[in-house]
Amino acid sequence: MSDDRPADPADGVTEQDRPVTFRDVFAVREYRAVYLSLVVNWLGDYLARAAIIVLVYQQTESVLLSAASFAVSYLPWIVGGPLLATLADRYPYRRVLIVADLTRAVPIALIALPGMNVYAILCLLFVAMLGAPPTQAARSALLPLILERRKVVTGVALNASTSQAAQVFGYVLGATLAVAVDPRLGIALDAISFVVSAALIAIGVRPRPAAAVPSGRQHLLRETGEGFRLVFGTPLLRSIALMVFALTTFTILPEGLAAGWAALFHEDHSARGFDQGMIMAAGPVGFVIGGIAVGRLLRPSTRRKLIKPFALLAPTALALTVLASNAGTVAVFVAISGIAQGGLMPTLNGEFVLALPHGYRARAYGVMQGGVQFTQCFAVIATGALAQFTSIPLVVGLWSAGGLLLMIFLVARRPQLAAVERPDSPAVEVVPATHVTPGQVQAGTAGKLDR
Structure with a gap:
């Protein structure tokens, strides 16, 4: 039996805004x-x-x-x-x-x-x-x-x-x-x-x-380019992409630098192994907690309101690891950052998917995931190189502080998402505030897609 019941007008909550x-x-x-x-x-x-x-x-x-x-x-x-x-x-x-x-x-x-x-x-x-x-x-x-x-x-x-x-x-x-x-x-x-x-x-x-009909196919490189133009030429999609890329440049650090980080707290190799595992696992565990709690318990409107606080909490928690005196404290801060990521990323991903025209979702996903992989690789290599000249906690703290400043800038420029969502239809329509048709993507340039 479905849980979709008529909303009680007394509680002021519409059916589409009830927690799913x-x-x-x-x-x-x-x-x-x-x-x-x-x-x-x-x-x-x-x-x-x-x-x-x-x-x-x-x-x-x-x-x-x-x-x-x-x-x-x-x-x-x-x-x-x-x-x-x-x-x-x-x-x-x-x-x-x-x-x-x-x-x-x-x-x-x-x-x-x-x-x-x-x-x-x-x-x-x-x-x-x-x-x-x-x-x-x-x-x-x-x-x-x-x-x-x-x-x-x-x-x-x-x-x-x-x-x-x-x-x-x-x-x-x-x-x-x-x-x-x-x-x-x-x-x-x-x-x-x-x-x-x-x-x-x-x-x-x-x-x-298939999402793309055979008669509309072009060269694979051209179709891939259309995905880039769509993502970076549409204000909401561009905002989400930049926030996700910025987020991954500092949230990957606990995994990438865990071995060297753990070595700071113990000379015993077995103890180092435990500390390394704890630091590496803290982020994913926090992500699971945040993702389930936010996705299960909060209304869609509340999730959208928490985008900005979560975006600022994730780098702030990692920046505070510079004060940690042991691996357990590092893991706690990393877990807090993971909780913020778990609350933030699914909401951003959901907005991103819903704003895409049908037929462009796979290639837009490729743009996003490719960017995530590149930024993670860059962040680990860059911070690893910096850690050769100074301490890992200082590198992570300053890198994450820079990430906080970047996130403040990005959330301040984040466009408003149209609140029109119909709960009774599959999510194949485009959010009106970011409506971009396939024809516009093929014919226009990135600048012409701004609206």
């Missing part, structure tokens, strides 16, 4: 299939990443090659993520998800074979990860087609929180299996997870036509 429960979202059959597919997919991915690092290190005893095996998984997004994501708009999203999962299962299964050369492992891993951009873009673009407008942000929050939880559990389980049993077991489980994920989509999601 997880029960509301899981009541949608197609969303259940997409969500279960995501859980299986992410758990397998993170489990395999941890296992492959161990496998490469066992075979070579090279820290450089084991680190390279981790970095390879991000390389496709950096070198061609937006281009690969654009492919998802050319074909039905359901087909993209199924084909990409089944295709990725093959190279991962080959990695699990005994005697595989290390350099072959790295090449196969890169080939497998080429399927990540179109898969993630198709999943993001599909969400507004299967959920009502008012449920989209809760669905995004649930997906984001689940991916963070899967990251923690996948890394722990993958490392444990790799060390205690055999790293190839974790890799084989990842290959199986792709097949299971494809089956869930095939059974639970109904076929839909």
Whole structure:
């Protein structure tokens, strides 16, 4: 039975502004299939990443090659993520998800074979990860087609929180299996997870036509460029993109600098390992708490009002780590920042998805995710280089303080979102305040898209 009941006029809350429960979202059959597919997919991915690092290190005893095996998984997004994501708009999203999962299962299964050369492992891993951009873009673009407008942000929050939880559990389980049993077991489980994920989509999601009709196709590079023009030429989309990119330049620091940070507090290697894990896990744990609490308990109007406070809290909490005297205190501040991120990111992502014209969601997602990967890589390299000349707490504190100033500037210039949302229709319409038709995107320049 649906929870959608007429609003009580006495409480002054419209039906569309009532908090959306997880029960509301899981009541949608197609969303259940997409969500279960995501859980299986992410758990397998993170489990395999941890296992492959161990496998490469066992075979070579090279820290450089084991680190390279981790970095390879991000390389496709950096070198061609937006281009690969654009492919998802050319074909039905359901087909993209199924084909990409089944295709990725093959190279991962080959990695699990005994005697595989290390350099072959790295090449196969890169080939497998080429399927990540179109898969993630198709999943993001599909969400507004299967959920009502008012449920989209809760669905995004649930997906984001689940991916963070899967990251923690996948890394722990993958490392444990790799060390205690055999790293190839974790890799084989990842290959199986792709097949299971494809089956869930095939059974639970109904076929839909491609977002872009064949007659309207252009060169892939041109279509990718249209995604960039749409994102950076529309005031609301540009504002969200810049806020997300700014956020990721400092929120990635606890993960990227955790090893060196933990070394400041203990000389004992085992204690350092625990502190490193605590610092790295604090952000994802906080994200899960913030995402679930905000997405489940707060009304849409309240979530929008909290965008600015959360945007300022995230860098402020990290800046305060400069005062921390132990890893536990660092983890607390990192967790607070994670809670702010969990409350902020799904709301921004929901606004972003709802403001996009149908047929441009996958390529716009590619622009965003490619930017996130690039800014994270830049931030870790830059702060790591700075930490060679001074202390990590000072680098993180000053970098995050700079992030706070940047976020103050961005939230002050953030355009107002139109409050017109119809709860009774799928989220396939464009928010009126940022209406950009495909024709305008193709014909106009970035400047002409401002309104």
